Amino acid sequence: LAKTTQPISMDSYEGQEVNITCSHNNIATNDYITWYQQFPSQGPRFIIQGYKTKVTNEVASLFIPADRKSSTLSLPRVSLSDTAVYYCLVGDPLENAGNMLTFGGGTRLMVKP
Amino acid sequence: GAGVSQTPSNKVTEKGKYVELRCDPISGHTALYWYRQSLGQGPEFLIYFQGTGAADDSGLPNDRFFAVRPEGSVSTLKIQRTERGDSAVYLCASSLNDRANEQFFGPGTRLTVL
Numbered sequence: 093l094a095k096t097t098q099p100i101s102m103d104s105y106e107g108q109e110v111n112i113t114c115s116h117n118n119i120a121t122n123d124y125i126t127w128y129q130q131f132p133s134q135g136p137r138f139i140i141q142g143y144k145t146k147v148t149n150e151v152a153s154l155f156i157p158a159d160r161k162s163s164t165l166s167l168p169r170v171s172l173s174d175t176a177v178y179y180c181l182v183g184d185p186l187e188n189a190g191n192m193l194t195f196g197g198g199t200r201l202m203v204k205p
Numbered sequence: 206g207a208g209v210s211q212t213p214s215n216k217v218t219e220k221g222k223y224v225e226l227r228c229d230p231i232s233g234h235t236a237l238y239w240y241r242q243s244l245g246q247g248p249e250f251l252i253y254f255q256g257t258g259a260a261d262d263s264g265l266p267n268d269r270f271f272a273v274r275p276e277g278s279v280s281t282l283k284i285q286r287t288e289r290g291d292s293a294v295y296l297c298a299s300s301l302n303d304r305a306n307e308q309f310f311g312p313g314t315r316l317t318v319l
Contacts, residue, residue, distance in 0.1 A: 124306075126306070133312070133313075134310075134312060134313075135209070135296050135298065135310025135311055135312055135313055136248065136296075136298075136308075136310050137310065138307040138308065138309070141306055141307070177247075179247055185306050193238065193240075193250040193253070193264075194250060195240075195247030195248045195249070195250075196247050197246060197247055198247050
């Protein structure tokens with residue numbers, strides 16, 4: 093079971109790039125890395141998923157080094173509305189069991205004006 | 206299109222009572238998940254359905270918790286003899302197939318046990 097470790101909280105300012113790193117030292121060969129965002133009083137929202145190297149979509153980029161023991165979610169030019177909790181999940185989507193669906197404590201990002 | 210909906214949005218009950226929480230997944234999504242989230246913590250996996258069957262119920266904390274999905278669409282989470290420690294937000298999510306690549310979450314039901 094790949095355990096993840098993230099910073100509990102981070103502060104940033106509007107317009108800055110924010111990088112949130114997740115450690116997953118015992119990631120397995122078939123595991124993917126998935127990030128979710130959660131606003132207060134809402135369910136989590138899928139942001140991005142990747143297996144290796146770099147993945148980019150309209151919201152964020154995900155950087156995964158060759159050893160895959162960590163990953164970094166990059167949010168370009170954050171705004172106040174990006175204030176949320178960000179969760180890193182690691183697991184095998186083909187397994188789709190509890191180990192894929194462990195959210196952990198997340199990183200609470202506060203964006204200041 | 207419509208997202209995942211959950212009813213009720215809030216439920217207040219007394220210790221020892223029975224409650225049912227309902228989840229309507231996105232139409233066509235075969236996989237459905239239930240989570241529980243306590244204040245300041247991440248969602249905790251409870252149970253996962255693929256179609257009508259519970260593919261993984263390893264997260265259910267004890268036998269007071271039970272969930273069904275009789276027709277492979279709507280699901281009901283049932284909690285018997287509620288305890289104060291059951292107070293939490295119960296989240297439901299669905300995904301298109303049996304690969305948890307992208308789950309779509311509902312707004313949750315806030316359960317308060319007095």
